[in-house]
Amino acid sequence: xxxxxxxxxxxxxxxxxxxxxxxxxxxxxxxxxxxxxxxxxxxxxxxxxxxxxxxxxxxxxxxxxxxxxxxxxxxxxxxxxxxxxxxxxxxxxxxxxxxxxxxxxxxxxxxxxxxxxxxxxxxxxxxxxxxxxxxxxxxxxxxxxxxxxxxxxxxxxxxxxxxxxxxxxxxxxxxxxxxxxxxxxxxxxxxxxxxxxxxxxxxxxxxxxxxxxxxxxxxxxxxxxxxxxxxxxxxxxxxxxxxxxxxxxxxxxxxxxxxxxxxxxxxxxxxxxxxxxxxxxxxxxxxxxxxxxxxxxxxxxxxxxxxxxxxxxxxxxxxxxxxxxxxxxxxxxxxxxxxxxxxxxxxxxxxxxxxxxxxxxxxxxxx
Amino acid sequence: xxxxxxxxxxxxxxxxxxxxxxxxxxxxxxxxxxxxxxxxxxxxxxxxxxxxxxxxxxxxxxxxxxxxxxxxxxxxxxxxxxxxxxxxxxxxxxxxxxxxxxxxxxxxxxxxxxxxxxxxxxxxxxxxxxxxxxxxxxxxxxxxxxxxxx
Ligand SMILES: [Fe+2]
Ligand SMILES: [Fe+2]
Numbered sequence: 001x002x003x004x005x006x007x008x009x010x011x012x013x014x015x016x017x018x019x020x021x022x023x024x025x026x027x028x029x030x031x032x033x034x035x036x037x038x039x040x041x042x043x044x045x046x047x048x049x050x051x052x053x054x055x056x057x058x059x060x061x062x063x064x065x066x067x068x069x070x071x072x073x074x075x076x077x078x079x080x081x082x083x084x085x086x087x088x089x090x091x092x093x094x095x096x097x098x099x100x101x102x103x104x105x106x107x108x109x110x111x112x113x114x115x116x117x118x119x120x121x122x123x124x125x126x127x128x129x130x131x132x133x134x135x136x137x138x139x140x141x142x143x144x145x146x147x148x149x150x151x152x153x154x155x156x157x158x159x160x161x162x163x164x165x166x167x168x169x170x171x172x173x174x175x176x177x178x179x180x181x182x183x184x185x186x187x188x189x190x191x192x193x194x195x196x197x198x199x200x201x202x203x204x205x206x207x208x209x210x211x212x213x214x215x216x217x218x219x220x221x222x223x224x225x226x227x228x229x230x231x232x233x234x235x236x237x238x239x240x241x242x243x244x245x246x247x248x249x250x251x252x253x254x255x256x257x258x259x260x261x262x263x264x265x266x267x268x269x270x271x272x273x274x275x276x277x278x279x280x281x282x283x284x285x286x287x288x289x290x291x292x293x294x295x296x297x298x299x300x301x302x303x304x305x306x307x308x309x310x311x312x313x314x315x316x317x318x319x320x321x322x323x324x325x326x327x328x329x330x331x332x333x334x335x336x337x338x339x340x341x342x343x344x345x346x347x348x349x350x351x352x353x354x355x356x357x358x359x360x361x362x363x364x365x366x367x
Numbered sequence: 368x369x370x371x372x373x374x375x376x377x378x379x380x381x382x383x384x385x386x387x388x389x390x391x392x393x394x395x396x397x398x399x400x401x402x403x404x405x406x407x408x409x410x411x412x413x414x415x416x417x418x419x420x421x422x423x424x425x426x427x428x429x430x431x432x433x434x435x436x437x438x439x440x441x442x443x444x445x446x447x448x449x450x451x452x453x454x455x456x457x458x459x460x461x462x463x464x465x466x467x468x469x470x471x472x473x474x475x476x477x478x479x480x481x482x483x484x485x486x487x488x489x490x491x492x493x494x495x496x497x498x499x500x501x502x503x504x505x506x507x508x509x510x511x512x513x514x515x516x517x
């Protein structure tokens with residue numbers, strides 16, 4: 001008796017069995033071998049830094065459609081899609097302008113080569129016992145940064161699976177960002193736990209901004225708020241972290257994170273530029289979300305758990321916290337200046353709309 | 368007697384570029400660079416400008432510039448007085464790498480004593496984006512006996 005009596009299996013399994021019967025008889029299909037003639041014979045030359053996306057995504061494969069293909073499947077851009085391929089309804093971000101940035105592919109390549117890990121790339125053996133106030137300041141700074149890093153991974157993850165597969169450069173870049181952010185939250189948390197201290201206090205002020213990023217109505221406004229505004233401010237905090245680092249350990253951590261963060265900001269700036277060039281009438285939506293962000297960051301910047309540990313580190317200890325606060329007062333103006341300059345590249349004149357002061361003259365406030 | 372190379376000079380940056388070639392596997396671990404750095408050195412008498420173009424894991428070119436207008440349009444500038452450059456280089460040479468207060472980021476972050484600028488913010492951001500590699504590039508000064516213009 002046949003092991004496969006008719007009707008024992010579902011129609012899908014029956015089709016598969018039929019196909020295997022044909023193969024067992026030596027009847028192969030092989031139509032795929034002649035498929036996609038336009039995409040066959042592609043020539044590729046690796047560049048000085050290896051084989052990058054831009055080296056392979058040329059000619060036929062470099063054509064990124066303005067409207068992502070409507071077949072809505074997971075088929076990669078440039079392959080032949082058989083007509084019977086099922087359209088899937090989950091890819092809802094199908095316009096190139098919704099997600100594109102001209103540097104996305106380059107940043108992805110850079111991200112994968114510039115990977116590092118918190119297990120072996122940080123010289124943990126150079127940790128040394130620090131005075132209690134300094135250790136607490138470092139641990140509080142790391143607690144706050146761990147909190148921030150969660151959202152930076154969650155935001156791209158929220159949108160990634162909706163993006164049409166024709167925009168693989170963007171999907172790859174966002175995937176690399178999710179992993180960058182995983183490393184960041186991991187390394188800051190690790191530092192807080194590694195030297196006899198621990199995690200200290202979460203930041204309610206921070207939560208407001210982080211929620212606004214996740215609740216943004218569409219990807220571009222979420223990206224403007226996170227990639228340009230939030231990560232731009234965080235990039236400066238990382239630079240400050242390196243500046244204030246009491247040992248080689250924090251120095252290495254902040255330098256590594258700083259590089260990653262600058263990629264995220266670079267994507268955000270170029271995406272907003274691409275978007276606004278095609279939808280200048282939507283600048284107002286971006287302004288509106290930045291209004292929210294600016295208010296939230298102002299509260300956050302001045303929250304004690306954010307500002308005081310940095311002042312302790314800058315002053316060299318709790319006894320000199322006032323000196324440290326004064327010494328670090330310049331950082332806010334620097335953050336705002338760089339933020340405005342990044343938006344300028346994206347084509348958004350934010351200065352007349354800015355809802356927060358451009359600088360906070362510390363001495364005037366103290367007077 | 369050890370032969371010294373003058374800072375600032377085109378030869379000094381070329382010496383670092385040669386060391387970068389020798390150290391290629393370490394730069395590969397750090398990741399590729401794609402940026403142009405202009406080093407500005409101010410003395411009482413003059414301003415010296417050197418353009419270093421990085422591509423992949425190498426220095427593609429080193430040029431002395433007459434003015435900033437001659438630089439590749441996409442670049443960032445690191446500027447300081449000669450005495451600050453000297454202090455940084457001597458610190459790197461004394462410790463086989465900078466101590467905590469002589470890293471590029473440490474010296475530039477408050478815009479004093481060094482400053483990073485550029486035609487637009489993304490160019491300045493390249494200094495942050497490639498910071499590990501740029502730091503390594505300057506760390507090679509540990510192997511270049513250096514004389515300083517007075
Ligand atoms: Fe991050
Ligand atoms: Fe980030």
